[in-house]
Amino acid sequence: MKSPVSIIALALRLFVRDWKAGELRVLIAALVVAVGSVTTVSFFADRVGRTIVREASQLLGADLVVVSGRPIAPLIGLKARETGLRTSHATRFRSMVRAGEDNLLTEVKAVGEGYPLRGRLQIRRMLEGDDFAPNQIPGPGKVWVDARLIRRLDISIGDSVALGERQFEVSALVSEEPESSAGFLNLGPRLMFNEADLASTELIVPGSRVQYRLFVAGEQGPLETFRAWVETRLEAGQKVESIRDARPEIRSGLQRAERFLDLSALLAVVLAGVAVALAARRHLQRHFDACAMMRCLGAVQSEVLWLHALQFAAAGAIATVIGCAIGFFCQYVLASVLAPLVQVPLPPPGLLPVLHGVAAGFVLLLGFALPPLIALRRVPTMRVLRRDIGRPDPAGIGAYILGSAAIAVLVLWQARDFALGGYVLAGVIGTILACTVVSIIAIRLFRRMFENAGFGWRTGLANIRRRQVGSVLQVISIGLGLMSLILLTLVRNELLVNWQNALPPDAPNRFLVNIRSDQIDRLQQFLGDHNLPTAKLYPMVRARLTAVNGKPVASDNYVDERAQRLVNREFNLSWADALQADNRIVAGQ
Numbered sequence: 001m002k003s004p005v006s007i008i009a010l011a012l013r014l015f016v017r018d019w020k021a022g023e024l025r026v027l028i029a030a031l032v033v034a035v036g037s038v039t040t041v042s043f044f045a046d047r048v049g050r051t052i053v054r055e056a057s058q059l060l061g062a063d064l065v066v067v068s069g070r071p072i073a074p075l076i077g078l079k080a081r082e083t084g085l086r087t088s089h090a091t092r093f094r095s096m097v098r099a100g101e102d103n104l105l106t107e108v109k110a111v112g113e114g115y116p117l118r119g120r121l122q123i124r125r126m127l128e129g130d131d132f133a134p135n136q137i138p139g140p141g142k143v144w145v146d147a148r149l150i151r152r153l154d155i156s157i158g159d160s161v162a163l164g165e166r167q168f169e170v171s172a173l174v175s176e177e178p179e180s181s182a183g184f185l186n187l188g189p190r191l192m193f194n195e196a197d198l199a200s201t202e203l204i205v206p207g208s209r210v211q212y213r214l215f216v217a218g219e220q221g222p223l224e225t226f227r228a229w230v231e232t233r234l235e236a237g238q239k240v241e242s243i244r245d246a247r248p249e250i251r252s253g254l255q256r257a258e259r260f261l262d263l264s265a266l267l268a269v270v271l272a273g274v275a276v277a278l279a280a281r282r283h284l285q286r287h288f289d290a291c292a293m294m295r296c297l298g299a300v301q302s303e304v305l306w307l308h309a310l311q312f313a314a315a316g317a318i319a320t321v322i323g324c325a326i327g328f329f330c331q332y333v334l335a336s337v338l339a340p341l342v343q344v345p346l347p348p349p350g351l352l353p354v355l356h357g358v359a360a361g362f363v364l365l366l367g368f369a370l371p372p373l374i375a376l377r378r379v380p381t382m383r384v385l386r387r388d389i390g391r392p393d394p395a396g397i398g399a400y401i402l403g404s405a406a407i408a409v410l411v412l413w414q415a416r417d418f419a420l421g422g423y424v425l426a427g428v429i430g431t432i433l434a435c436t437v438v439s440i441i442a443i444r445l446f447r448r449m450f451e452n453a454g455f456g457w458r459t460g461l462a463n464i465r466r467r468q469v470g471s472v473l474q475v476i477s478i479g480l481g482l483m484s485l486i487l488l489t490l491v492r493n494e495l496l497v498n499w500q501n502a503l504p505p506d507a508p509n510r511f512l513v514n515i516r517s518d519q520i521d522r523l524q525q526f527l528g529d530h531n532l533p534t535a536k537l538y539p540m541v542r543a544r545l546t547a548v549n550g551k552p553v554a555s556d557n558y559v560d561e562r563a564q565r566l567v568n569r570e571f572n573l574s575w576a577d578a579l580q581a582d583n584r585i586v587a588g589q
Contacts, residue, residue, distance in 0.1 A: 007303060011310035018283075018311065027283065027312075028319045030275030034364055035323025035357040036330065037269065042353030043331035047346040060241060061116035061178030062088070062215035063223055066230060069237040069568065072214050076230055083226045085218035088114035090195070092211045095203050097191060098162040099153040105514050106149060107188045108163065108203075109179075110195040111137050117217035119178035126157060131175045138194050142171040149189035161191075164201030168193060209542050209570050236555050236564040269360065270428055270484070273407045274477045276368040281473075312369045320361040324354050360410055367406025427483065435479035439472045542570045 018024050066072055077087050091110040096103045115121075115137055122131040123144055138144050143161065150173065153161070160167050174192060204210060216226065223242075231240055291304050328349060335346055407428075412421040446461055464471045512535070515523060520537060527535055545553050545567060555564040579585070 007306050008310060011307045012314070014307060015311045015314050024279075024283070024311070024315050027276060027279035028315050028322075030272045030279060031316060031319030031361050031364060032323045032326065033275070034269050034272030035320050035361040036326035037272075038360040039324050039327025039353050039357035040330040040334060042356040043327055043349045044334050046350050046353050047331070047335070047348075050347050050350070051345075060215075061119050062217045063118060063242065064216040064227060065241045066214040066216070067239050067241060068212045068214075068235075069210070069570075070212065070235075072212050072238075076233070077214055079229060080214075080216045080226050083218075083222045083229075085216050085222055085226060086114065086117055087217075088112050088117055088215045090115060090213045090215070091198060091204075092213065093203065093209060094188070095163060095201075097149065097153070099155050099159065102153050104149060104152050105188055107190045109190065109192045110198040111192060112195045113137065115215065116178040117215050120176055121174070121178065122176040123172040123174050124157075125172055127173060134172070138171065138192060140194055140196055141168060143168040143191055143193040144172045144174045145170055145192075146174050146190045149191060152189060163191070163193070164203040166197060166201045168197070207544060236561075237568040269364070269410050270407060270424070270480060273364055273368065273410075274473075274480055276364050278473060278477065280369045312365060316362055316365040320358045323361060324357045327353070327357060363406050363410055367404075427487070428480065431479050431483045432476050435476045436472055439475040440468075443468060443471065538574050538576070540572055540574050543573050544570055 015024070066076060072089070077089070080087050089112045093108055094105060095108050097106045097108075121133060123134050124131055127150070143163070145161075150156070150170075155161065155170060157170050157173060159170050161170060162168075174190065177190075177192070198204065216223070227240060227242070234240070331349065408425055411424050411428075412418065443461075443464060446464075512523070515537065524534060527533070547553055553567055555567045558564050558567060
């Protein structure tokens with residue numbers, strides 16, 4: 001029995017020899033493809049996931065936000081503080097801000113002490129000054145505004161503006177704040193002031209469109225406890241938002257892109273598994289005689305097993321390092337391609353995707369290299385003298401159960417979706433069965449068709465029949481490759497079509513809102529001067545449903561939860577002299 005050091009040294013020498021002879025290059029190349037595919041997607045998904053968490057905290061201004069169209073019961077805030085959480089609150093609405101003869105529709109936010117609990121609030125005391133964190137909210141009689149309001153009202157820091165029935169001094173410019181979403185409803189300029197001044201503006205009256213927000217921040221355990229408690233006490237028109245609910249405007253697109261990338265990585269893993277299986281089988285066949293000679297020279301079965309296991313381990317280590325490096329650089333390319341979708345800077349890559357790649361590489365290697373290793377250990381010593389002694393069969397059904405299980409585990413793990421993984425596995429199994437049946441039938445059919453053919457045809461077909469298992473495996477690998485290319489092409493085209501069909505072909509490119517009656521003629525003249533179609537203008541007003549046929553309406557009058565929400569919400573109402581072409585009256589007038 002040789003010492004472990006001598007076995008390792010011999011294994012390395014054999015590895016170098018096989019590498020120079022090209023024995024392990026196909027195996028390493030297949031593993032590099034699998035690891036590179038997995039790590040590319042994992043790196044990108046990890047960066048996007050951490051970006052969503054980071055941006056969500058900045059977006060929310062807290063870890064958890066209770067949103068309501070009516071004042072939030074004090075009991076909710078009290079319960080959050082009793083749970084060990086920090087709280088703050090804000091009131092958001094739209095109102096006209098006046099400066100001299102000019103006025104501007106503005107997103108107004110009255111904030112309480114402690115705002116924000118998460119994210120950054122940066123202001124400037126001068127237009128060209130440096131940003132800094134104020135560590136407080138605006139003082140009484142002061143407002144902080146953004147650059148859009150200053151430009152459009154043509155004011156400076158230190159000037160006065162009117163909000164409702166109250167005059168305020170513009171004391172700072174807000175350069176960065178939480179809740180500054182890039183959504184459609186955040187088109188207007190913004191203004192922030194102290195909630196202690198809210199009542200003096202006399203802006204909150206019955207029928208006002210107001211959003212009340214309770215901000216909550218703290219440790220994950222108390223947050224989950226509080227969320228479970230508050231969700232059972234929410235009324236109609238109230239909801240809870242958290243980091244996992246944030247940024248819906250980018251989440252759906254990213255999920256589609258990520259699922260497509262996952263599918264691509266899955267198919268790459270499947271193809272790499274086939275390549276690893278073929279390479280391991282070839283390695284087995286070319287080392288029967290060498291293993292038989294080592295057995296004659298005194299090597300025991302365990303030494304033969306360890307010699308080749310160490311070679312496979314070295315091949316796996318090299319392949320995972322190269323694959324992880326390729327994945328690391330490819331994800332930067334992927335991020336640049338998807339930059340228009342992400343629209344936010346991504347953090348640096350983490351280390352977790354490297355573990356995913358290493359695990360994928362060694363699971364594939366274990367699944368498809370172990371059967372040949374076991375077969376090599378059973379090589380009889382008499383094969384040195386008698387070449388007719390049969391080889392151990394590496395392609396038996398039982399030998400590749402482990403490899404199939406490894407592929408299934410990798411597919412389900414990488415898919416992160418049981419249904420998607422199941423569909424991929426079903427497609428792979430169906431393709432393997434179809435290719436097996438078709439190849440066997442073709443071999444037998446060609447044998448009859450070319451019985452009287454020339455010498456070249458008969459020799460080639462005879463060679464295929466002698467190596468029927470290898471021929472079937474090659475057909476399966478080609479079939480899986482074609483299936484992968486066709487599937488990716490179809491899925492890619494389907495994704496693009498779905499994205500394009502999300503909007504009708506005649507959808508407007510721009511929307512103009514809050515057009516005053518004295519601006520209509522100038523707007524139409526501008527469109528005409530630029531050869532643009534005449535704009536269709538529609539009036540709109542926000543209103544609540546107060547009565548039906550003279551009877552007051554209340555949410556308690558309805559059992560259906562959706563009806564209760566609709567009764568308590570505000571509606572966008574419009575009117576016209578004639579019915580629109582795509583509208584129809586189903587009842588009434």
